Amino acid sequence: MADDKDVLRDVWFGRIPTCFTLNQDEVTEREAEPYYLLLPRVSYLTLVTDKVKKHFLKVMRAEDVEEMWFEYEGTPLKWHYPIGVLFDLHASNNVLPWSITVHFKNFPEHDLLHCPSNSVIEAHFMSSIKEADALKHKSQVVNDMQKKDHKQLWMGLQNDKFDQFWAMNRKLMEYPTEEGGFRYIPFRIYQTMSDRPFIQKLFRPTSPEGNAHTLGDLLKEMYPDALTNDGKSPHKGTRWVNTLRHSSYPTAYLSVISFGDGRK
Amino acid sequence: MSWFELNEEKFHHCCQLILQQSEQLSDGWIWEVVQGSKEGYLRKTALRSVTIDSKSVQKQKGSSLDPEPHTSYHSSVEQQGQEDEQPDCIKDDIDDEDAGICMMTANSSQVLQFEYHILYSCSYSSPVLYFRAFTLEGRSLTLEEVWNSVHPNFRLCLQNSPLDTITQQEHPLLGQPFFVLHPCRTKDFMRPVLQAAQDQHRPVNYVLSWLSVVGPVVGLDVPLKYSTQLHPAASLSSTEPD
CATH class of the missing domain: 3.30.1460.50 (Yope Regulator; Chain: A,)
Incomplete structure (x- = not known):
């Protein structure tokens, strides 16, 4: 893995230039200037927007402020998806910066999970790590870790510390050589044209004949009818092991975005 | 399997x-x-x-003992109903000020x-x-x-x-x-x-x-x-x- 560090770094430090604008219907004491931020693709919206909140609260009265949430062109943004997934899913065809609208009232209860504190994000993050490890190693690696190891993963993400995160995450990405791969590949195919948020199934890294599966194999099996596009665009012939190790989000899920409108 | x-x-x-x-x-x-x-x-x-067990509500919220234990949980919920859009954190504050005093009352x-x-x-x-x-x-x-x-x-x-x-x-x-x-x-x-x-x-x-x-x-x-x-x-x- 040491040789791959450049790729890991490039993925980790991917940024999306974003312009946050206050929703027009919010009551303010004076005009709110937009706020610009480089968002880390691998993180969560509610984890990296403290500054955005502070900026807009300066022009608002406390009694007009409820839980903050984000919207892009009429779609509430699910904070529990990695930022890179949200961008690829909703906005990748548009010009930069990504223009996000900030709301402080009318929280969309039927669309978004509440995010009252960072501990909720941490619980969500750990739950994703655990689920991915259930697929990769029958939960053995994550269960063998100590509480402080879990904390290290989370603190690495929270504080944007690449080395801290990967020192621990590499354990979750390893497997015994004789087994030749993970039990199953943790992946999610996100869909733009469906109520169902994503597809997630069991998929082995190798075929019964022992050949390494590729990304193209997965798409063929899971989603034979639709044209697909991957957020990070690895070649479809890329072997799974490398794709997963390099490109998965810190939640350990490889995320593939599927556009129902035939875009490629 | x-x-x-x-x-x-x-x-x-x-x-x-x-x-x-x-x-x-x-x-x-x-x-x-x-x-x-x-x-x-x-x-x-x-x-x-x-049935709402009110003592544990108190434990969870970690709020201090309040001397005015009048409002029941039931009425607290109705009150919150009017503030439908309030996020949890704000609700907590409101509860603590008025309706939240219910935490001390008997089960309802x-x-x-x-x-x-x-x-x-x-x-x-x-x-x-x-x-x-x-x-x-x-x-x-x-x-x-x-x-x-x-x-x-x-x-x-x-x-x-x-x-x-x-x-x-x-x-x-x-x-x-x-x-x-x-x-x-x-x-x-x-x-x-x-x-x-x-x-x-x-x-x-x-x-x-x-x-x-x-x-x-x-x-x-x-x-x-x-x-x-x-x-x-x-x-x-x-x-x-x-």
């Missing part, structure tokens, strides 16, 4: 048996199909009169509408219980309110576990916020149940046995009749080891 694991096919089979029995017992379970796929889930709605009860979904998780090879709850006015319960509706005996056990067992998560088939009982320990408590059944050559419906363990935590009781009188022959078929 080990005998202790539930694959998707077996899950569907168990659900079919539950549906047959539910129909005879008029227990209200139905099968919802997800559009454009073979997948689906068991669904049931129920009205429940929930109110009628809530619960909606339960049983889904299959391929990651954990196990069933997962999703649910949401509304007041009769249609307001969704917050996570905190859901915790308060859990029987105190269960609540203490669950909250002392390292991972908070009830969390709000996205329903993987509907994309909407639901509460969920986390499935990562399911195999631990199912193993002895299945082992005993296997040793004694008793029939067992994995999903039914599992539901009888996790359901009562969130007020979903499984009538004993499911396991006794109905179709012993039919339920036998679900015991075949893979």
Whole structure:
């Protein structure tokens, strides 16, 4: 893995230039200037927007402020998806910066999970790590870790510390050589044209004949009818092991975005 | 696939048996199909009169003792109903100022509408219980309110576990916020149940046995009749080891 560090770094430090604008219907004491931020693709919206909140609260009265949430062109943004997934899913065809609208009232209860504190994000993050490890190693690696190891993963993400995160995450990405791969590949195919948020199934890294599966194999099996596009665009012939190790989000899920409108 | 694991096919089979029995017992379970796929889930709605244990509300919120214990939980919920859009954190503040004083009062009860979904998780090879709850006015319960509706005996056990067992998560088939009982320990408590059944050559419906363990935590009781009188022959078929 040491040789791959450049790729890991490039993925980790991917940024999306974003312009946050206050929703027009919010009551303010004076005009709110937009706020610009480089968002880390691998993180969560509610984890990296403290500054955005502070900026807009300066022009608002406390009694007009409820839980903050984000919207892009009429779609509430699910904070529990990695930022890179949200961008690829909703906005990748548009010009930069990504223009996000900030709301402080009318929280969309039927669309978004509440995010009252960072501990909720941490619980969500750990739950994703655990689920991915259930697929990769029958939960053995994550269960063998100590509480402080879990904390290290989370603190690495929270504080944007690449080395801290990967020192621990590499354990979750390893497997015994004789087994030749993970039990199953943790992946999610996100869909733009469906109520169902994503597809997630069991998929082995190798075929019964022992050949390494590729990304193209997965798409063929899971989603034979639709044209697909991957957020990070690895070649479809890329072997799974490398794709997963390099490109998965810190939640350990490889995320593939599927556009129902035939875009490629 | 080990005998202790539930694959998707077996899950569907168990659900079919539950549906047959539910129909005879008029227990209200139905099968919802997800559009454009073979997948689906068991669904049931129920009205429940929930008793709120107020002492633990206090413990959870960690607020100081308040000298004016008048308002009941019930009226507190009505009050919150008018502030439907308030996020949890703000609600807490409001509660503490006026309605939240209820924490000191005696237990009270109110009628809530619960909606339960049983889904299959391929990651954990196990069933997962999703649910949401509304007041009769249609307001969704917050996570905190859901915790308060859990029987105190269960609540203490669950909250002392390292991972908070009830969390709000996205329903993987509907994309909407639901509460969920986390499935990562399911195999631990199912193993002895299945082992005993296997040793004694008793029939067992994995999903039914599992539901009888996790359901009562969130007020979903499984009538004993499911396991006794109905179709012993039919339920036998679900015991075949893979």
